[in-house]
Amino acid sequence: MFIEQAFRGKHDFWLYLVGSLIVALAAVIGQIPLTVAIILENGWEASTMSQSQMMQSLDPNLLIFLLLLSFAVGFIGLKIALKYLHHINFMTITTIRKKVDWGRVLLGFGLIAVFSSVSILIDYQSNPENYGWNFKPIPFLILCLIAIVMVPIQTSIEEYLFRGYLMQGFGVLAKNKWFPLMMTSIIFGLLHIANPEVDKLGYLILFFYIGTGLFLGIITLMDEGMELALGFHAGNNLVGIILVTANWTAFQSESLLKDVAEPTIGFDVFLPLLIVYPIFFIIMAKTYKWKNWKEKLFGKVEAPAEIIN
Template identity: 60%
Template sequence: MYIEQAFKCLHDWWRYLAGFVIIIFASQIGTIPLITAVIFKELSSGAGVENLANLDQDTLLSILDSNLTLFLMLLSFAIGLLGIYFVVRFLHNQPFRELTTTRRKTDWGRIFFGFGLIAIVTTVLTVVDYYSNPEDYVVQFNLVPFIILAIIAIIMIPLQTSFEEYLFRGYLMQGIGVLAKNRWLPLILTSVVFGALHVANPEVDKLGPLVMVFYIGTGFFLGIMTLMDEGMELALGFHAGNNLIAALLVTADWTVFKTNSILKDVAEPSTGFDIVLPVLIIYPIFLLIMARRYKWTDWKGKLFGKVEEPLKDMDHIEIGENL
């Protein structure tokens, strides 16, 4: 069972607390290049450093070229991912594969399936919406900036999404699970915290607090996927596919990824049922597709059951002894 993997390693509560602090610290170190670049650009333009304190996040991120901004933003997640690897291997003495899956090796077929599922659906829906409502989009394709974007996105976005998956569906899911001795608490906590960390995204300012239903619902969706499949492969692929297609295909002035994508959405975003539509309809359909493909069973046990430490191997007993 996926959470029980943590019993094989050093799983004291203080290790998870210290590990979490180290991981967050590592990711914050990764923001230094972005901050430095912004300050340098402002100073070179003649502006004073004191002016930076009065700028909002969107303005700060618009100071640099969008491709450079994207790269530097994603760099912090890449360094955070290195922090997770360091903590898992050296603080917990856990093979990284056991944080990824219960299978003998990482199932790349599952990663590509999760990636392909969301990539195909998102692309099809976007194309249909583009032809149905062409006035809502502007084609902004520019070959050279797009190629640079594609290189950055293909390399860096999977690192960003992997950081989030390994932190929430991996490290914290296992850590909270072995400490709480159940599955429902880590599922709830990791999903809510995952969603809450998106509260600073510009989408929240634009769409209002209702969009948090989408972020928290996505956390539950990825958590259910991980627990039911006994591994993170589907979640890793799905999350990477979602963010990569979003960065390459469509951008908007009010999204966290302002990129040199093919299309720009200029429509006034909906703040109604469209926000919760994926959580209530699309995500359940995705789960049913995965359940059918991978033959998931025992939903109650895997999502709400107890987490028990496996019995340690008994010493070898000769056949016939004590008979």
């Protein structure tokens, strides 16, 4: 099963802590080009500017590219951890299948991409005063090229780190499945605490991030692989960054629309957790005939017999 694949390599929990530090260090190194670009643009005045002022001083497409670049460098850090600390490869933390099931990736991508696109279109038609049309042909084309290449990298490293690497690490530590599911979801949610959305909407929005992490973790455990989560996360972020952004979100791009409404925490924030995600669960469960929910989400984690022998 998925978590038990960790036993194929070195799996002492301290190795996962060191590996996480390596990934974090790689991501920090990946932020150097962004820091250099901000200094070149603003000179030493950058030291007196707020983070939002520094970000707004760069061309939006350049900013998006440099922000996403750090995630690509983070991938290198994870590869180093897997190869030299655990002696396993990416497939070990991706899926129990012999190769990546791209049909599952496309299903996860399609479900959220269609839902998000339709939701944005309906809201735009119903509340046009909340949006500003922002279409600029050349900048938008450049954004699409950057997003199509870089956004899947950003979302994939997050999935590999939380739903793959740490899911297996916490599972080996706790010898059960519910603990890694909860821990990775909570850590995933809390790491968004520095996002400008939290500053604008308050800490209540963290329940959405934690709930989304829980959703991604459940579909990973039930499906014995990350393909659905990889596609879902990529679809969610890609649609968002291309179709609509706001001046208070983590990614501010040359999107088609700009949300100019004053943000508030309402039922719409919890709608995915209470209604949309459960519907996605049903679709995925029916499609892939998921069974043994109790065992897959709350069962024990033990080294497979073939590895012990």
